[in-house]
Amino acid sequence: MRRLQDLSRGTHAGVVTALAAAMLSLGAAPRDPERTPPSDYRFTADHRLEFPVDYREWIFLSAGRGMTYGASANPNGSPLFDNVFVNPRAYREFLKNGRWPDRTVFVLETRKAATEGSINKGGQFQKEVVGIEVEIKDRRLQETEGWGFFEFDGDRKPARQVAKGASCYTCHAAHGAVEQTFVQFYPTLIPVAMKHATFKPQP
Amino acid sequence: MRRLQDLSRGTHAGVVTALAAAMLSLGAAPRDPERTPPSDYRFTADHRLEFPVDYREWIFLSAGRGMTYGASANPNGSPLFDNVFVNPRAYREFLKNGRWPDRTVFVLETRKAATEGSINKGGQFQKEVVGIEVEIKDRRLQETEGWGFFEFDGDRKPARQVAKGASCYTCHAAHGAVEQTFVQFYPTLIPVAMKHATFKPQP
Numbered sequence: 001m002r003r004l005q006d007l008s009r010g011t012h013a014g015v016v017t018a019l020a021a022a023m024l025s026l027g028a029a030p031r032d033p034e035r036t037p038p039s040d041y042r043f044t045a046d047h048r049l050e051f052p053v054d055y056r057e058w059i060f061l062s063a064g065r066g067m068t069y070g071a072s073a074n075p076n077g078s079p080l081f082d083n084v085f086v087n088p089r090a091y092r093e094f095l096k097n098g099r100w101p102d103r104t105v106f107v108l109e110t111r112k113a114a115t116e117g118s119i120n121k122g123g124q125f126q127k128e129v130v131g132i133e134v135e136i137k138d139r140r141l142q143e144t145e146g147w148g149f150f151e152f153d154g155d156r157k158p159a160r161q162v163a164k165g166a167s168c169y170t171c172h173a174a175h176g177a178v179e180q181t182f183v184q185f186y187p188t189l190i191p192v193a194m195k196h197a198t199f200k201p202q203p
Numbered sequence: 204m205r206r207l208q209d210l211s212r213g214t215h216a217g218v219v220t221a222l223a224a225a226m227l228s229l230g231a232a233p234r235d236p237e238r239t240p241p242s243d244y245r246f247t248a249d250h251r252l253e254f255p256v257d258y259r260e261w262i263f264l265s266a267g268r269g270m271t272y273g274a275s276a277n278p279n280g281s282p283l284f285d286n287v288f289v290n291p292r293a294y295r296e297f298l299k300n301g302r303w304p305d306r307t308v309f310v311l312e313t314r315k316a317a318t319e320g321s322i323n324k325g326g327q328f329q330k331e332v333v334g335i336e337v338e339i340k341d342r343r344l345q346e347t348e349g350w351g352f353f354e355f356d357g358d359r360k361p362a363r364q365v366a367k368g369a370s371c372y373t374c375h376a377a378h379g380a381v382e383q384t385f386v387q388f389y390p391t392l393i394p395v396a397m398k399h400a401t402f403k404p405q406p
Contacts, residue, residue, distance in 0.1 A: 065327050183323070
């Protein structure tokens with residue numbers, strides 16, 4: 001891949017090349033447009049969600065450690081880190097109006113923590129992934145009010161939607177600051193939601 | 204040796220066009236191309252580094268809490284979180300060859316931590332920013348071996364390069380797993396550096 005700096009000579013071809021490069025920079029190689037949703041998610045024919053392979057190149061929202069509201073709390077071990085990412089298109093929409101568009105997808109990645117390593121002697125840094133949970137907003141998921149949760153195993157095979165009534169649905173519906181999402185824990189998004197008056201009061 | 208004045212040279216129109224196209228494809232709203240910094244960094248006429256305003260939309264590398272090797276450790280207060288981001292073009296180059304290209308830029312953002320908030324009852328989540336440090340690779344910085352560090356105050360005004368001999372230079376040179384960067388703490392990059400044999404053995 002050529003560097004962006006090298007791409008454009010001010011020609012149409014240069015811009016097209018730049019766009020191709022930008023797609024590569026998102027991790028999305030050109031694919032069949034009939035089958036490729038724009039950098040968000042895709043279902044298999046038997047209604048399983050495919051693993052979002054490029055989520056580490058999406059927008060990072062925040063990280064926590066040992067937070068107890070999530071399904072990935074690890075009460076019997078060393079507290080885990082969690083990192084939250086959202087697809088770039090949904091992020092851009094949110095910046096404009098403080099709401100999540102259809103086909104929003106969040107990825108919650110949990111990782112082990114370590115203290116001893118290299119020159120680090122205190123605190124904790126992140127190690128290997130121990131779990132991936134995904135939340136999507138999709139108007140077709142009417143049984144679960146337009147939102148769906150999915151948990152991926154280590155093999156990252158396509159995942160079935162978590163059944164209606166599970167705690168993830170009830171907790172996000174009851175406590176999400178914006179729609180069914182925990183914007184209250186994403187510091188760069190809180191002022192956006194405040195500005196657009198989409199931030200629900202927190203008890 | 205090239206003079207520092209060279210650092211502030213502007214981008215030419217073709218590059219601006221390519222970058223604008225690339226930002227559009229990344230989901231960015233159109234902006235005034237005259238005001239759009241390239242997605243890495245830019246110097247002022249008096250050799251200060253401008254604040255990288257869009258770093259939160261770059262590639263997230265990892266987060267830590269209370270790590271003691273960095274300049275942002277907070278020994279007298281609650282341990283801080285740190286988040287590390289790198290510009291997308293440099294990330295793409297690194298994936299290909301395990302090395303950082305010229306005009307690589309890392310941002311280390313430190314944030315306060317909180318435990319009590321909303322439904323969270325344990326662990327910690329991130330709050331407001333308390334510091335921003337930037338490291339760049341730029342072949343023009345010959346006095347500091349092609350790498351430069353910059354610390355931004357809360358006002359985010361352009362920052363002078365940290366002077367040669369400061370601990371950030373000596374520590375990164377001595378302990379960086381890849382060139383002068385702490386890839387040993389970025390779990391998704393470790394296997395890339397291993398594959399390309401650019402990962403220095405850790406003591």
